[in-house]
Amino acid sequence: MTHIEMTETSSWKQKLFAGISALTLIGAAACARAADNPGPKADSKKAAAKEAPKDAPKEAAKGGQTVQMKVTDKGFEPATVTVKKGEPVTLVITRTTDATCATDIVIDDYGIKTALPLNKPVTVTFTPKKAGDLAYGCAMGKMIGGVLKVQ
Numbered sequence: 001m002t003h004i005e006m007t008e009t010s011s012w013k014q015k016l017f018a019g020i021s022a023l024t025l026i027g028a029a030a031c032a033r034a035a036d037n038p039g040p041k042a043d044s045k046k047a048a049a050k051e052a053p054k055d056a057p058k059e060a061a062k063g064g065q066t067v068q069m070k071v072t073d074k075g076f077e078p079a080t081v082t083v084k085k086g087e088p089v090t091l092v093i094t095r096t097t098d099a100t101c102a103t104d105i106v107i108d109d110y111g112i113k114t115a116l117p118l119n120k121p122v123t124v125t126f127t128p129k130k131a132g133d134l135a136y137g138c139a140m141g142k143m144i145g146g147v148l149k150v151q
């Protein structure tokens with residue numbers, strides 16, 4: 001009896017471990033794809049990876065608040081976003097236009113300056129520490145930008 005129970009437990013654990021290993025591999029592959037790695041070999045690998053778009057939401061779902069944003073010819077959309085103090089915020093930003101100078105997102109108070117490649121979701125994560133309006137925007141004095149309202 002005891003022996004059977006132990007066997008069942010260990011096989012269940014093996015299955016779980018195999019599942020976690022698979023997820024870890026998927027995560028590592030997603031990170032490798034996210035890193036800019038120009039060159040003909042890298043490009044052909046990227047083209048072969050069919051599931052790339054599915055990986056971004058998984059990464060963003062780690063915890064806290066997730067906000068999908070776009071950079072269009074009107075600027076950041078939505079420009080004003082309300083977030084909660086003390087909870088991690090994940091901004092998933094996709095720049096869909098080359099018509100503006102907003103090719104980076106800068107949030108001075110949190111030391112964030114992240115490039116926004118065209119048509120590629122980029123994840124920016126931080127935890128707002130104080131309530132109030134937090135300005136963000138492009139790298140040139142936030143000429144194009146918006147406000148994160150921390151409550």
Ligand SMILES: [Cu+2]
Nearest residue numbers: 101138140143
């Ligand atoms: Cu600008």
